[in-house]
Amino acid sequence: MSVTYNESARSFKLTAKDTCYVLQVVSEGYLAHTYFGKALPDDDLTYLLRLDENPFTPETNDRDRASFMDTLPFEYPTYGLGDYREHAFAIRDKNGAAACDLRYKSHRIYDGKPALDGLPATFTNTPDEAQTLEIVMEDKPAGLEVTLIYTAFTDLDVITRSAVVKNVGGDDVKLTRVYSACVEFDTEKLDMITLWGSWARERVIERSPLHHGKQSVDSMRGESSHQNNPFTALCEHKADEDSGECFGFNFVYSGNFISQAEVTQHKKTRYVMGINSADFEWLLEPGEVFTAPEVVMVHSDSGLGKMSRTFHDLYRNNLIRGEWKDKRRPILINNWEATYFNFTAEKIYQIAEQASKLGIEMMVLDDGWFGHRDSDNSSLGDWFVYEKKMEGGLKALVDRVNALGMKFGLWFEPEMVSPDSELYRAHPDWAIQVKGRPLTLCREQYVLDYSRKEVRDYVYGMMRKILDSANIEYIKWDMNRQLTEVASNALPENRQRELWHRYVLGVYDLMNRLTTDYPHILLENCSGGGARFDAGMLYYSPQIWCSDDTDAIERLKIQHGTSMCYPCSAMGAHVSDCPNHSVGRSTPFETRGHVAMVGTFGYELDVTRISQEDRDAIPAQIAEFNKYNTLVRTGDHYRIGNMFEDNLWDAWMFVSKDRSEALFEFVQVIGRANERSRRIKLKGLDPEAYYFEESKPEVKLSGAALMECGINVGGLWGDYKSKILHFVRV
């Protein structure tokens, strides 16, 4: 059983593989957080709550209730009753007052995992994969019930959380904060690891020890953002890739978020994650329900590497859906860096024709095929074919590309509208805006009000016409700006602050319709590179464009950071031309291939114009990708090098689940004279088995030797050189 209830202690224990999470009902129905960590026997852990220590429990001595409120490790703390640490939940009741008091009402335990209404969430493929605990908490005076939902996965060290709020009273209530998770740690001796970034520099790992007070990352941009990813790990100071205790938190959501740790006066840590409550308010009328998105919590007793692999397994099996979930993705060529806006249908065909001869399987037509778009200053929202560029029409091009034996994919940016567009001229009120204020332009575009069904329907109608007009088998869904002046012409004054979340729900609704109506289409998300690389998007699209920076060396960091919680199989990664358009660096074609092979793999260049030498290298590069793709897509990922700490080299591995083979990849970033070979310890092998490296089958070494002593990696001459080694079990 993954979830058990101990009647005498009134405690719930969730067991997820080697992890357990204990919470319990204490004095007067408060819900306390007792333990999160390595699996334990069925002890009564009530002593961990220190209920017998000063300042006493309300039941035994009520003279200092406020101190009790400010010290109990609450499972879902509310605002206004004396708990001055960060709260997870706050309201304004019918009188405008903010205090809220949630007490235990009931619970139920069941197999499987519920879906969250309108929201992405992890799921079970069969009910025996997980068990769920629902605890209903109530605030009688406010007429509210909050159901805390916990799911423990049987074979993964994963517990998920969310909360559903229902107005069961007769009066309106305003929700001013509904976080999804709060976890208390009985120590302040933790490091906080987050992923910050910027356009073309996404997901940089930052690690620092916690200090007293609050430390957080967040987004108020309307998307998860380049700047901070909704991921945080808290770990022991000594934790590294392979050892030490780590707790990973990832939000299955694509809008505003907060991830915050607070070290309190008693040297404890309270961690919270949820929708950012800045500019958030939700009117809950009698009978209405609000659902908070899911937080995935991973525990690892063996370092960050194990934590990441647990996230990867969960997301590959229990988050990503659809026909492409477990399939090798077609090797694509995208024309963005090849032509930008400067193309014709004939030019696209020429690229496809050359690509098809080299083994590339899909032509993706990027931005600029619609309206009258020759640059980024027009036509978003006009999803009809730009005849001047697309002479003969879209279908003719797609048919010609299909006749080459290639699939065809198309770029859309469905959430946006250009001021210079038929859509905006007809419906200026459909853009998100504050009445009476000018709209702020960003990349010459405005954001459509996706809280409005008629707006989504209209855009989707245009998209459907295009999708039904030709054999389109892939969509790149882009989103190139953040939200400003967040107000809706369709919402009443008292619901304006709901727009941030309603916008995200609208995006999810349209992605859901698209993937339901077109189940064969492979959907790749994108947001000015990787500004929406989050678990919410992975529910709709099995791959996400990682970054607009396609330079192989920059990608070492970007992909390493992304792998903290997202699987490599989901990382959009392409071989592009050199000098690289973002950084001006020239790297060997081979290295670009080895780095792109970590992800979905494809090309982002004008294959008719690159050097003959590079072009000639493509068939072998594709063969190499094909050889290792199953291993990369389904195997365990091990980070070995770390460019954030030592930028002279990088290395990583993929090991098959049965440990029968492993791919080792190495990049020499800077070449050095007169150096000995580098000794690198392999990871993840079976210590008792023997392995040979494919190019030297006569040399057999135990997994133990390969992992404890390592291999000598050298012989590379020059900067940015790479090498791959394939180890096979004897």
Ligand code: DGJ
């Ligand atoms: C941003 C994306 O990340 C690029 O790959 C490209 O699709 C452009 N947008 C097109 O505008």
